[in-house]
Amino acid sequence: MIDLRLLRDDPERVRGSQRARVDDPAAVDRLLEADEARRSAVTRADNLRAEQKSASLAVKAASKQDRPAVLETAKALAAQVKAAEADSAAADAALRAAHLAVPNVVLDGVPAGGEQDFVVLEQVGAVPAYDFAVKDHLDIGTALGAIDTERGAKVSGSRFAFLTGWGALLELALVNLAMGAAVEAGFTPVIAPALVRPEAMEGTGFLGAHADEVYKLANDDLYLVGTSEVPLAAFHSGEVLTDLPLRYAGFSSCFRREAGSHGKDTRGIIRVHQFDKVELFSLVAPQDAAAEHQRLLGFEKAFLSLLELPFRVIDVAAGDLGSSAARKFDCEAWLPSQDRWLELTSTSNCTDYQARRLGIRSRGEHGLAPVATLNGTACATFRTIAVLLEVHQRADGSVHVPEVLRPYLAGRKELLPQ
RNA sequence: GGAGGCGUCGCCUAGUCCGGUCUAUGGCGCCGCACUGCUAAUGCGGUUUGGGUCUCAAGCCCAUCGGGAGUUCAAAUCUCCCCGCCUCCGCCA
Structure with missing residues (x-):
């Protein structure tokens, strides 16, 4: 509000x-x-x-x-x-x-317009070139025995997948790496509930325009979260905070109905109903919000660089912000099979908009006032795995393993087709 | 799942049976002032939150005793529903 x-x-x-x-x-x-x-x-x-x-x-x-x-x-x-x-x-x-009905007031500098009107702020790494016919992540992952979407569909339906073998380990590797990096950067690790009450969902604004996206458990009056931003934001709801800034890195599974995205990204694990994510969430004094936003963006850039992925940073246009955000930066990694950039992380500065709704305040010069909240993706597992497999693929079907992930993957430098 | 107990303005607490004198008691903590080489101690005053009115402030007004609804001229107090916590029983990774 x-x-x-x-x-x-x-x-x-x-x-x-x-x-x-x-x-x-x-x-x-x-x-x-x-x-x-x-x-x-x-x-x-x-x-x-x-x-x-x-x-x-x-x-x-x-x-x-x-x-x-x-x-x-x-x-x-x-x-x-x-x-x-x-x-x-x-x-x-x-x-x-x-x-x-009135979304957050956008910050100065945010590009006006709709989804197509973003501004590219920078590109890190060159778009990779391959001297062989690239495969998409599903072909690669299936050959590695890492991804099984057929059985995912059999057991749970379309847009579900099993991660098996190296795929399963890769997921845990990413989560551990992200958590470790977050802790090092001063974030408190949190395992967050994936089921929340209506107040939490409502308070974070996900029952507005995005209500169709949300799974509801009608028998229990609970919702499955689409991101741990929800429990992390609601964590301090109704509280008066004294020690700002507060920084959290929350892990949870994320559930999305993907209503209205029929036919979009149907192949593979780029867009699934369930995945895991480490999400960063900061509560800061309002005047520190812009600096914190850069901090979150900095984390995301550093993390993608650790994974040796080329990416670009975009300043998302006002019309594509969502109601709570006053500014949003997306990091988009290169997806070789589709010759396009794909959003891997996203960080939003919600200023005091979300905190006002959730009743999260701190004592400032003029008495109690809402804090500023910011969120950012540390690592969303499935989609990151898809990009990793594609970018790091080789002609022989093997996949290069970035050095930082090796300790979590039995020291392997590459993953080989079975 | 069953039975019982509890929830008061930061923390603790009185008040709830028997509605009005509750404009919510007292203590701790905190803030200000006084006294004082300094600190401590002591004394005095203040100390929930939200809203309205107001140029600002002061002041005044309204609401707020876990949340909501109800009864009543009048509710912390009576009734109902919900939420949370605790104890015991059952079940369980």
Whole structure:
């Protein structure tokens, strides 16, 4: 949720953000109106309640003869208060709806426009050239006995896969490497629940536009998380934090329905319903958010470099940000089989938007105020495995193992087809 | 899954049976001031959070006793639902 004070003081800034997002600026004016309406409703109800309180005390003080008349007055006021409170509650609900409809205000420098309007900030490593016909990760992985999508489909359905043999070890290797690097960088390791209550899902904004993406366990009123950003963000919900910054590296399985992506990335393990991920999550003072964002991006770049993967960094356009993010950088690695860049990591600066919704505050100069939250991918396993296999493939079907992963893979320098 | 107990403004705690005097008691901690070579001790005052009003501040008003709903002129207190914690039993990696 955006800061209503900012909205009142500078609505044009919020409208500008909406235009940059190719979103409706009128949502801003609807929010202004709802804010106004709520305040007048609240004031009215408050005043009536004050009157009723004194009327109620008068009942107690009244003499026997006066009592019936005074009681009548008090009863009449009570009815009015009840009506005014209902109005106030309705205005409150309307405000909340209008409030949720306005996404975070984008930061200066974020490219305006939609998905195609990103700006490439840098490229690290050259696009690899192969003097043989490259295979895609599924062919390579199947030959290595590392990926089994056929049985994944048999057992669980499409977009599920078994990782077997080196594939399974590779997943654990990546998780361990990512966790180790995160700890070294000052993040506290966390194993997070993958099932969360509606409040956690709601509070992190995943039940809005992305509600279709989320698995729900109707019998238990729980949701399967699509990222450990959800439990990590909700971890401190409703708390007043004293020791900022707080940095976490959360591991969990991630579940995504992939509704609306039919026909997209159907082959292999680039887009699956279930994968594992190590996610970075920082809570910092608002003024430190931009620097922390660079820190998260720096981690991601360093990690991809450790894996010896060529990648580029893009500044995601406003319209492709998602409601909580004020700025987002994606690292896209080269996917040889498709001759294109593929998002491997993504880091978002949510400023105080998410924290306001979750009630995560700290004591600042002007009293309690929401902190800034940021998240970033340390390593999403399946997709990273896909890219690793493709980029590091050789003509003979073997796959080069980056040095940092070898300690986790029995020292192997390469993986050989079975 | 069964039975019972508990949840009060940072922490501990009084109040809940029997509704109004609760504008929530006291202690600890913390902040300010006074006294004092310094510290400590002592004394006095302050110390939940959110909202409204207000140019700002002060002030004033409203809400807030785990959450929600209800009864009532009036709810920390009575009723119902939910959440969490603890104890015992059962089951279990």
